Amino acid sequence: MQKLEALVREAHEDAALLPTTSGRARVIPIARMTDNETEVARQMQICNACRYCEGFCAVFPAMTRRLEFGKADVHYLANLCHNCGACYHSCQYAPPHEFAVNVPKAMAKVRLDTYSTYAWPAPAGALYKRNGLTVALALAASLALFLMLSVMVNGGLVAAPSGGNFYAVFPHNQLAAMFGAVFGFAVLALGIGVTRFWRDVDAGTATAPAVAEATRNVLTLTYLDGGHGDGCNESDDGFTLARRRFHHATFYGFMLCFAATSVATLYHYVLGLEAPYPFFSVPVLLGTAGGIGLLIGPAGLLWLNLRRNPSHGDTAQRPMDRGFIVLLLLISITGLALLAWRDTASMALLLSLHLGVVMALFATLPYGKFAHGVYRSASLLKAAIEKRHMKGPNLGAD
Amino acid sequence: MVDVLVIGGGNAALCAALMAREAGASVLLLESAPREWRGGNSQHTRNLRCMHDGPQDVLVDAYPEEEYWQDLLKVTGGITNEHLARLTIRASSTCRPWMRKHGVRFQPPLSGALHVARTNAFFMGGGKALVNAYYRSAEALGVRILYETPVDAIELEGGRFVAARSGSRRFEAHACVLAAGGFESNREWLREAWGQNERGEWPADNFLIRGTRFNNGNLLKFMIDAGADRIGDPTQAHMVAIDARAPLYDGGICTRIDCVSLGVVVNRDAQRFYDEGEDFWPKRYAIWGRLVAQQPGQIAYSIIDAKAVGRFMPPVFPGEKADSLPELARKLGLPEAGFVDTITAYNAACSTGTFDHTTLDDCHTAHLAPPKTHWARPIDTAPFYGYALRPGVTFTYLGLKVNDKAQVHFDGRPSDNLFVAGEMMAGNVLGKGYTAGVGMSIGTAFGRIAGTQAAQAARATSRQSGVQYAEA
Numbered sequence: 001m002q003k004l005e006a007l008v009r010e011a012h013e014d015a016a017l018l019p020t021t022s023g024r025a026r027v028i029p030i031a032r033m034t035d036n037e038t039e040v041a042r043q044m045q046i047c048n049a050c051r052y053c054e055g056f057c058a059v060f061p062a063m064t065r066r067l068e069f070g071k072a073d074v075h076y077l078a079n080l081c082h083n084c085g086a087c088y089h090s091c092q093y094a095p096p097h098e099f100a101v102n103v104p105k106a107m108a109k110v111r112l113d114t115y116s117t118y119a120w121p122a123p124a125g126a127l128y129k130r131n132g133l134t135v136a137l138a139l140a141a142s143l144a145l146f147l148m149l150s151v152m153v154n155g156g157l158v159a160a161p162s163g164g165n166f167y168a169v170f171p172h173n174q175l176a177a178m179f180g181a182v183f184g185f186a187v188l189a190l191g192i193g194v195t196r197f198w199r200d201v202d203a204g205t206a207t208a209p210a211v212a213e214a215t216r217n218v219l220t221l222t223y224l225d226g227g228h229g230d231g232c233n234e235s236d237d238g239f240t241l242a243r244r245r246f247h248h249a250t251f252y253g254f255m256l257c258f259a260a261t262s263v264a265t266l267y268h269y270v271l272g273l274e275a276p277y278p279f280f281s282v283p284v285l286l287g288t289a290g291g292i293g294l295l296i297g298p299a300g301l302l303w304l305n306l307r308r309n310p311s312h313g314d315t316a317q318r319p320m321d322r323g324f325i326v327l328l329l330l331i332s333i334t335g336l337a338l339l340a341w342r343d344t345a346s347m348a349l350l351l352s353l354h355l356g357v358v359m360a361l362f363a364t365l366p367y368g369k370f371a372h373g374v375y376r377s378a379s380l381l382k383a384a385i386e387k388r389h390m391k392g393p394n395l396g397a398d
Numbered sequence: 399m400v401d402v403l404v405i406g407g408g409n410a411a412l413c414a415a416l417m418a419r420e421a422g423a424s425v426l427l428l429e430s431a432p433r434e435w436r437g438g439n440s441q442h443t444r445n446l447r448c449m450h451d452g453p454q455d456v457l458v459d460a461y462p463e464e465e466y467w468q469d470l471l472k473v474t475g476g477i478t479n480e481h482l483a484r485l486t487i488r489a490s491s492t493c494r495p496w497m498r499k500h501g502v503r504f505q506p507p508l509s510g511a512l513h514v515a516r517t518n519a520f521f522m523g524g525g526k527a528l529v530n531a532y533y534r535s536a537e538a539l540g541v542r543i544l545y546e547t548p549v550d551a552i553e554l555e556g557g558r559f560v561a562a563r564s565g566s567r568r569f570e571a572h573a574c575v576l577a578a579g580g581f582e583s584n585r586e587w588l589r590e591a592w593g594q595n596e597r598g599e600w601p602a603d604n605f606l607i608r609g610t611r612f613n614n615g616n617l618l619k620f621m622i623d624a625g626a627d628r629i630g631d632p633t634q635a636h637m638v639a640i641d642a643r644a645p646l647y648d649g650g651i652c653t654r655i656d657c658v659s660l661g662v663v664v665n666r667d668a669q670r671f672y673d674e675g676e677d678f679w680p681k682r683y684a685i686w687g688r689l690v691a692q693q694p695g696q697i698a699y700s701i702i703d704a705k706a707v708g709r710f711m712p713p714v715f716p717g718e719k720a721d722s723l724p725e726l727a728r729k730l731g732l733p734e735a736g737f738v739d740t741i742t743a744y745n746a747a748c749s750t751g752t753f754d755h756t757t758l759d760d761c762h763t764a765h766l767a768p769p770k771t772h773w774a775r776p777i778d779t780a781p782f783y784g785y786a787l788r789p790g791v792t793f794t795y796l797g798l799k800v801n802d803k804a805q806v807h808f809d810g811r812p813s814d815n816l817f818v819a820g821e822m823m824a825g826n827v828l829g830k831g832y833t834a835g836v837g838m839s840i841g842t843a844f845g846r847i848a849g850t851q852a853a854q855a856a857r858a859t860s861r862q863s864g865v866q867y868a869e870a
Contacts, residue, residue, distance in 0.1 A: 052524030
């Protein structure tokens, strides 16, 4: 294998001097590949000579459009990978074979490098490396902040019922300013990161059909269906749609909660209708439905994550995965609890807990598992673009 | 005692186990490999050659029985059994719904394999995905599976199966299916079969095994020694020219070198020895293993220039690369002057034609021996690349003679309860040569027949012993 690695390294040195398959000269400076990146390139060289997994997902068709795998290619392919596990279980070269191919694992390691490399501001990239700790600290700090604020404003955590009026505990404008600032920062940080990524992978110009295809692939999680519709792998080589369904519950639950907040904001500023809203109002119904999705989805994902085959992905990242899942779960639990007991003396305490968890989520959005959605969407868009204009090597009738 | 014992753990064995179980038999399957290496050569396969009279899901157009038969007749040079071959062909047209039921998924042909879109149905994820699906289905249906259980002896009684032995363990059954593969990973046996050539070399010592490391042929040898009727030539095998740097075992698909028809191939003495452009590469790749095996040192070198890059499946290892022909000869360890002479003579013999790798084009050599009849373009554009080739054995064709019930024969008499499927009997249909996907067609057809027959035989046997018991 040492020989193979040496050959692969040599191939990359050669490749840097050769025109790319798209015909343009490669002007990307020859950045030294990290060990994780070299490993993906080595495995892709083997996969490109085999191609049995082409039907599973978007990674392998994108691979066949290339003969060499440089730094940018590796990051693009790694983020295209959904870590479904199908190629690992199907691989005739998986360990104990001496080729030791485990694409999901190699890709997962590079993904973490993508997130930290492109993180803005750059030093914050280190937060990905110990993400379980990052999330825990953010959560503790946010909770402490809101509990302290509550005590300061109300003189105690257990106050008299205030008819579910949250703004009696925290003034509306204060909340809007705090969450607006943190959320705005998250959008900015992730936006800068993915823009740099987009530039480096040389994605080209998005056409409407490409955008439509990528959007469909993101919203339906096309590549968690295994290519045959049976789903992806969890604990063994059997296929299941569980992850896709729980992810849908999580994602759409999150979006419904987001919609609830947006509608409430419109009510507040445009219609002049101030919270609390009755249960059968649009914001509360949206929030309740979303909360239920965010309860079922993350609970299911956590259950799957705990029994996931250890060969899938990078086990060192499980604290990051679980930290994010647990935050989402805590949001739905505290949110639904707040709805249930908003007219009781516990309201101020529940509200502080809920807002603390939401704040922790917002604060860690740019430096945690959430980043996967942003970089994967960008990669799916690139795949949809290049599929339309980039012809692979001409293999003739063979 | 179980009804049906299946010895082997690849496609044919699994097909037999599933069919026997579906017929109501209790089934025990013995796989010699540990779980992570299970599936024999089936884990390296990727498709099934299918007869069909019209478009069928992933298959386009039609591939009628007669055309399939003619293809098989051509590649085997007539060393086949028409009755068994046609049975295999017909079975290939009806087996896929059953395969799907047991979890096998099909997909359109892979990129770089469009030439078989009409004839071959590809397994999504390849053969290991198929093997996984069958094992899952077998477990769900209650087939008992033991890994790391290589069978070394069979107890026979007048041509009837009594029990199988694995070391000190003994497994009795009413009927048995042998599906334990060929002997390709038994290097001693290969050496003996190929013998010593006129140069005093033992050619098989230089073979690489593309297939599984677990097919040592012990069971095949045992059965032949026990008097079972054999069929086939032990030197005949699925043999491909593969990258000389490939691992000794389990190199599989990715070690193939697919640029032969785009350049020239020379031996250790820098001499060409066969028409590289005789036909489309998919129709010729399977003869190059033997061609290389016949060369001195059992090595050859595929030489291309920059014009060929990107026109063939990327090899797993990068080739030797040089800016001049003498430099390439030095890097490959070939005699420099002779190599340059060979290429110069070839270049001079190339006529000007219109190069088209997708058709049998008119680029051929004139007055050159051996000729290159298609895709002959001068090797004149640096950089030049060279790939060293070795014979790569996928599976051997020596096997046990069967009839259309997959019965093992002793002195021409079929056994009542001993059946054989897969590589252990593929030589009945495939005396020599190969065409993509036919190994899986044979394994699936005869695996299913063997399983059904074994379940029937087991039922008959247990009924009989039941009667005897009642009378006693």
